Amino acid sequence: MDGLLGYCRQGFEPELAAELGERAAAAGFAAHARTERGSGHVLLVCDAGDGDALERALPLTRLIFARQKLRLLGALSGLDPRDRIGPILAHLHGHSSFGTVWVEHPDTDTHKPLAGLARALGNALRPALRRAGLLTPTERPDLPRLHVCLLAGDHLLLAQSTPDDSAPWPQGVPRLKLHADAPSRSALKLEEALLVLLHPDERRQRLRAGMRAADLGAAPGGWTWVLTRHGLHVTAIDNGPLRPHVLATGQVEHLRTDGFTWQPPQPLDWLVCDMVEQPRRVTERMATWLREGWCRQALFNLKLPMKKRWQETVLCLDLLRAQAGRPLTVRARQLYHDREEITVLAWPG
Numbered sequence: 001m002d003g004l005l006g007y008c009r010q011g012f013e014p015e016l017a018a019e020l021g022e023r024a025a026a027a028g029f030a031a032h033a034r035t036e037r038g039s040g041h042v043l044l045v046c047d048a049g050d051g052d053a054l055e056r057a058l059p060l061t062r063l064i065f066a067r068q069k070l071r072l073l074g075a076l077s078g079l080d081p082r083d084r085i086g087p088i089l090a091h092l093h094g095h096s097s098f099g100t101v102w103v104e105h106p107d108t109d110t111h112k113p114l115a116g117l118a119r120a121l122g123n124a125l126r127p128a129l130r131r132a133g134l135l136t137p138t139e140r141p142d143l144p145r146l147h148v149c150l151l152a153g154d155h156l157l158l159a160q161s162t163p164d165d166s167a168p169w170p171q172g173v174p175r176l177k178l179h180a181d182a183p184s185r186s187a188l189k190l191e192e193a194l195l196v197l198l199h200p201d202e203r204r205q206r207l208r209a210g211m212r213a214a215d216l217g218a219a220p221g222g223w224t225w226v227l228t229r230h231g232l233h234v235t236a237i238d239n240g241p242l243r244p245h246v247l248a249t250g251q252v253e254h255l256r257t258d259g260f261t262w263q264p265p266q267p268l269d270w271l272v273c274d275m276v277e278q279p280r281r282v283t284e285r286m287a288t289w290l291r292e293g294w295c296r297q298a299l300f301n302l303k304l305p306m307k308k309r310w311q312e313t314v315l316c317l318d319l320l321r322a323q324a325g326r327p328l329t330v331r332a333r334q335l336y337h338d339r340e341e342i343t344v345l346a347w348p349g
Contacts, residue, residue: 099143
């Protein structure tokens, strides 16, 4: 079996499968997706020998519904619970050394009981891999990482990832802790978006103290609060109230008006938006901001419909580019802290 393994949010397997299949076809590969709803993962199977090229053609940064993208090495089923390590070593025989190994499972209710087995197998597997010359004596984050994905006690997938084309967290999930002062859990969405959608150098350049931002649909102030913690001055647009401690920062101006009609008196560095509204309407408003030059960059959520979510995603992103009237850099991802939505970051250029 040759191809890719992708992790996703439980229930969004059809969306990831459609995305992987369409992107592979557009890149000229004969590949097909295999998945089951609720499984938290998708296999993209290609012709033997095409896996490396397929991996290069579908970088993680371009995928929307994948939390993690891995190069598939093989599948092992019918394993004897008394010896899972032997078949793993046999399958990897002759492979170059990995820098580290993660034993994990898809992030689903069905697979969570495998967490204890994953820890135990990982503890036993590491020394065995080192004795076989398949794992470096100490961790080497610059080398490919081995992933052992448990699907059941007797069934697992073997895959690998490279540091520059994979999420740096097990299961592709950054485990963020909600700050005690956060006005709402939505603050975690913005914190994760800034972590996932911007590279470290970009965060230092594009998110600096003293910048000015607008937050459309700000109440109760979760996203505004995150921006103030980065030192930004924020105009919070919402007819609803903000938490008093958000206003007490002295960095926030609260305007009780409609986020779909308000426009800034002068260009801003950031626009953020988490309004509960039809995704196309939000997209059109974001395109207006970018077209008119009202912001240097926009970060917003699109609430997806219950059906045809991949198709709606493609339509909205195409609409954004078309109505912005200028070339855009666009990054989008369904984040761990998102639910029935995706988060989009866009700027001109």
